[in-house]
Structures are given as C-alpha cells and as structure tokens.
Amino acid sequence: MRRHHYGSEVQIGVSGSWLSGGRYVARSTAYAVELHDLTVLLVHGFNVSPWNANDAYDTFRINLFDSGAPEELHVVSVGWPGDVAYPSAPTIATDAACALADYIEQLNSPGFERALYIVCHSLGCRYVLEALRLLQNKPNARLPRQVTLFLLAAAVPVEFADINGRLSGLLPARLHTTVFFSESDWVLRWLFPLGQKASADRHTVAIEAVGLRGNPKGVWTGGAMRMARYGHSDYWRSWEIAKQLGEALRNETRARPLSIPERQIKRRLVGR
DSSP states (O other): OEEETTEEEOEEOEEEEEOTTSOEEEEEOOOOOOOOSEEEEEEOOTTOOTTTHHHHHHHHHHHHHHTTOOTTOEEEEEOOSOOSOGGGHHHHHHHHHHHHHHHHHHTSOTTOOOEEEEEEETHHHHHHHHHHHHHHHSTTOOOOSEEEEEEESOOSBHHHHSTTSTTOSOSTTTEEEEEEEOTTOHIIIIIHHHHHHHSSOOOSSOOOBHHHHOOSTTOOTTOEEEOTTOOTTOGGGOHHHHHHHHHHHHHHHHTSOOOHHHHHHHHHHHTO
C-alpha cells in the first residue's frame, strides 16, 4: 500500500487457474484491510489489466479529491483478470467475483460496518454485481451498512438486471445504484451483443447492455444519467461523475459523526 495526498490506495489482485470444463477459480492475494468508515472501490472493465487500470484510476482519483471529497476517504484500486478474449470474460467476471466478495466481507469486521462506495466500469460492473450476489446468498455474510454503486457504461445484460433477473433485487434496503449511460457508446451498441452471443451466458430476449440506454428503467434507486456523446472509454475522465460522487461523500460525512479511526486519521492530517 502506498499513501499520497490524494488518499490511500490498496491494490487488490486475484490469481487463479483454469480447470477442465473452462471454469476459472480465483484466489485472493494478500492485502491489508484498514479500518476506515468511508471507502471507495474503483473497478476497471474488460480488456484492461490491473496494472494498466492505474492511469484511469489516478485521473478519477485526482478529480474526486479536487471536487472536495473528504481527505480521510479510503480509496481502493481493484484489479481483476478481465484482460482476456471476450467470450470468456463474463465467465471470469462471475467466477473471480468471489475474491471481491471476500474482500468486502473483510472490510466489515464485527461491530464495524462501513459505508461502501463502488465505482465500476464496463464488465467490471458485472464483476461487482456478481460479488454482491454472492454476499446476498451467503448465510451470515458481513455486509456494509450501505453500498452505493456508480455503474459506468455497464456491460451487463438488461435482462439480468430486470425484475426476477439474475442480478436483480440485490441487498435490499442497503443498495443505492446510479447508472451512467450513453447511446453513443458503439462498443456496447455493436460489440457487446456479438460478444454475449459467443459467451456462456444464456439469453431469452434481445441482448442490450445496461450502459447503452440505462435500462431497465425504474429499478435504479439513484436513477439513470445520460452522458451525452460519451464513448466507452470516456467515463473515468469525467469531472461530472467525480463531482457527483464527491458530493455524495460529503453528504455522508455531514450526516454522521466521525468514527474513532476517522478521528485518528483527521488528527494526523491536521497535525494534532
């Protein structure tokens, strides 16, 4: 872990292996979990290695703190094995999600349930939603007191997120989701349906990505925001998205007293 004036960073990686039948088994690498009550996870998308994601993360992190996000915020860079050929990528996102689910549980020790914010892009949205699905179905899982999702250009089939879909109704009363979409995203418009047809996913209706039109309407508690003329790779550079997250984080800190770990961090920051 390294610290800098834009917050703290922990790189999470997963390693794994292919088994007969094409299943990918993920194992979490070692990582340190710090007690911060306010945490943001940044999750990259398809065809991006964990190492190459850092440039996008750095740009978003700088915009986030420049927008006035709390200095005691804990920012976590998440890496997952999404840099593979697309037909295999949805399966890997599903199978590797156990590592992220494990990390989220470790963030929430008994008696310390934090507010968790997750900003994810493209197929990283599928990876995050699959992790939350695992936690929802696990008995006695240690869950954050609140999860706020920012789904950027989500490469998730609309039918999976619709009512009674595979990824619908996750963590009721704990999950607040905002979708950012663009009808100008040619990757989601043309390539996503082709990739999905070649994947192991099974579809019963026409294939459409959540990040193309913000569908299905009415299921996103934070609404769906159209990002005019955005291409698939434009989201991490967005000042508008970073500003909206920064505002939500400031509202979070104003709405509750600082926890003991946060008070200790704040004293170090101000030199007390």
